[in-house]
Amino acid sequence: MNKIIGFLGVLCCFSGIAQEKETWLLQIENTNVYADEFTYMFKQNTELFADEQHKVNNYFPLFRDYQLKAHEAERLGLDTLASFKKEYTNFEDNFFNNYITQGPVKDNMIKETYSRKLKELEASHILIATPDASDTLAAYKKAKDIAEQLQKGADFKEMAKEFSDDSSAKSNAGYLGWFSVFDMVYPFETAAYQTPVGEISAPVKTRFGYHIIKVHNERENEGSRRIAHIFIQEDSLANAQKEAYMLYDLLEKGEEFSVLAKEYSDHKASVKKGGEFGVFTRRMLRPEVFSTQAFLLEKERTYTKPFKSEYGWHLIKLLENNPILSYEEEKPDLYQQLKQSGRAKQIQNKLVDSLKIAxxxxxxxxxxxxxxxxxxxxxxxxxxxxxxxxxxxxxxxxxxxxxxxxxxxxxxxxxxxxxxxxxxxxxxxxxxxxxxxxxxxxxxxxxxTYDSDYRNKLLSYKKGMLVFELLQKQVWNKAQQDTLAQKEYYKTHQNKYVSSQSYNIDMYASPTKKEAKKIQKALRKGKDPQEINHKYNVVYTQGVFPVNSSKIPKAYTPAEKVSEIYKNNTMFVVINLYEEVPAQALAFSAVKGKVISELQEELEQELVKELHQRYNLKTNQETLRKLQQQLE
Incomplete structure (x- = not known):
């Protein structure tokens, strides 16, 4: 995909593409269709010619007729219909928005996201809210004044308790704990990651208001862990420590962690799952001693020694270690997270900024x-x-x-x-x-104008819509609605709507030839088919089958009422013939769907023939020859 940069760069980068676009392949009256559009569509339809030689020559007539139909649709003004314009505009807008998120701006945002994901920050903040979209100027001035006082040495905790509009600040002094990428809204995250440890940010605006951020610390992001644990609550048993070490000894002797968790753990939410606790990052786990112990484990299926927290005693088992992967490995997932988080809007904003400059x-x-x-x-x-x-x-x-x-x-x-x-x-x-x-x-x-990939995707969609509208108007609806034309087509093509010669038969398939002989003998004696079906180990089939049905053995000939025995795959088959049904004309009602389909094909062929006569067509044979060399 071509670079999404300023226009000066665009003109430079795409000059070669513009030259290729000037190589016309097909002229319809005074309208040129270029070689790069043929190349794009040919590559989209290579499966049509997977096993053929001369693929370009075989595809070119289809391409030419497709372009003729699109040209005719434009002549009829189908591209000016309100319904067409609405659908195409929606597609173009969505396609453009997706397209611009594929270039270097997107790559830069993914790289930025990845670099942030490698770290976790510990921070506090002071929030000056802007409720109900009130005048933000006063809020900004207040936040700026607080930031200046903090820079002069004011105590952050005290200022947070006194001035922050975050309701939790009175109790936690604005402390946010540890976080990483996607945990905070983008402007807040950006300001935090740009603020050195120990420093205080300038006021940063989010949808909540203005924030002043103090970054306390940073550490490596160790990824996530899937863990199980056993929890012994101290107030439920006086000797909790002793029980925890008893369980540890049992683990050392080979007892299953999940079995012990189900029997002894006091953590009700995980007991039924054998202590399985879910997937967590370090910053998600509380208390701190718990997260520290969980992330000291690196080898899957290993477990900690008993340790104590403010809640009781714990043992943790590591079920799955998910470290941060390389950039290339993380890239697809990060891109999806960017789109889902709404940060793709930032890509457009950065593009607009670069365009204003360029x-x-x-x-x-x-x-x-x-x-x-x-x-x-x-x-x-x-x-x-x-x-x-x-x-x-x-x-x-x-x-x-x-x-x-x-x-x-x-x-x-x-x-x-x-x-x-x-x-x-x-x-x-x-x-x-x-x-x-x-x-x-x-x-x-x-x-x-300059990006062939962008242009051809839009042209493909637009012309596809135009051809659809044209065929619906002049072919499909006409064939569907004109009952006289349907019956006339049926009458003039009567020989096509004839049933196949068929056999009305009972068919008995047995896994052994010996049993098939018994069935054959019973049939020749006139035994009832249902009686035979119940008496023998047989697959019984009854009905009218075309003579070329795959269900009937290829060697079968209706010489006698009861056939000889035929080997059909792994089964031995005997056929009881009731009658040979000759080929006969099918009623219009029985083949109406097929008539309409074939009438549509005929009408489309007539339309294409008419368009060839109406329009002056030219093919650039030299360009076609070069395309053969390039694409075959």
Whole structure:
């Protein structure tokens, strides 16, 4: 996948692709279809020609007819239908969002995530909340003042107890314990990992408010452990220590940990599972002595000596050790976690930031900064646009120009998205949203022009939709709904709708030839088939079967009512013939589904023939020859 970088880089990196795109393969009137689109679609459909030679020559007619149908759909304006535009726009937006998360920005975020995953931090914080999206300026000033006092030597614990809006701060002085990547919201996590041990961060904004973070310590992330344990509660038995060591001695003598846990452990939640406690990281386990002992175990199936915590006595067994793996091994899982955590939005934000820098010379912010700050809310509420400079230039990106009216329309449609913000920030927020959308729209155009992978995936989907709409309109619906055409097709192709010659038979399959002979003899004596079926160890089948049915032995000939014995795979078969059913014409009602299907095929062939006659087609034979050399 091509690099997602600034436009200057895009133009450099994709110049070769642009040259390849100029190599046309097919012309339909004045519209070029390029070689790279053929290459993309050919590779998507290689299974059609897996065992064939001359694959390119065989695929090219299908590709050409597909392009003709897509061209005809555009001529008919099917791409302007509201339903089509809605579906395609949704696909394009989703595809673009997924596409931009595949490049270097994504890789950088995964690398950042991995580097953070290698460490665990111990920290405290002070929260200055911004409830109900109230004015954040006062909250920021308060947080900034607290941070300055802390930098001058104020006691963090005391400041947390006095000023923090975290309800737990009164009892824990803002202490958060240990955490790692994904445990905190992204802005908080980033600030924490960028703050050296022993230092205090500047105020950082999250959806909860402003945080001042103090990082106390850091340690290596040892991954996770799946453990089992036995817990002896001190108040349940005076001699808990003695019992714990007795259990340890039994383990040393070979007793199963799970058996002892079920019988002796006081931890009710894990007793039924043989003491199995689940999968935990070190920071998830409490108390500290418990997590320390659990992570001292490295070899699976080993266990600790008894140790005491504030709750009682414990023995821990390591069932599974899951250390942090290499970057390449962790990468797929980290990417999925990034997507699920919502941090993929950060990828888009970083892309937008890089585009603003790289495209500075292509962007013109022409709007009067004060105009909308003063008038937008009034315009939206009153809907009175007297003296509104609708055609005045608001923004220009490359050759694309957006007017004051374009921005106002966008604000009308998206104002609800900023209504939870402080009133003073709404106009600026909606303006930034508008600029971002237009910047990304421009980037989509560049990708479509210079990135063949991006372009061909979109073209494939769009043309596939167009061909579907065309065939549904002119082929499938017509064949489905036109009963006269169906019956006419049935009448003119009557010889195709004939039943196969068949046999009405009883068939007896036995595992031994000896028993098959007994069955044959009984049939020739006129014994009742059901009586034979019950008397002998036999697989009995009755019905009307086509002469070429795989169930009938290939050597079978209906010379007599009761057949000779045939070996069919591992069974010995005797057939009792009632009648030979000759081939006969099938009623329309019996073959209607097949008639419709074949009528659709005929209508599609007629449509393609008509399109070949309607349009002026040219094939670049030199390009086709090069494709044969490249792809075969």
């Amino acid at each position: 495209q500075a010379n292509r962007i013109t912010y022409a709007a009067d900064e004060k105009y909308f700050a003063q008038h937008l809310t009034t315009l939206l509420e009153s809907k009175e646009y007297t003296d509104f400079p609708a055609e005045k230039l608001y923004l220009k990106i490359g050759e694309e120009q957006y007017t004051y009216q374009d921005f106002l329309t966008y604000a009308e449609n998206n104002w609800r998205k900023v209504q939870n913000l402080p009133e003073a920030k709404r106009v600026n927020a909606i303006e930034e949203m508008f600029k971002t959308e237009k910047l990304l729209t421009d980037y989509k155009k560049y990708l479509f």
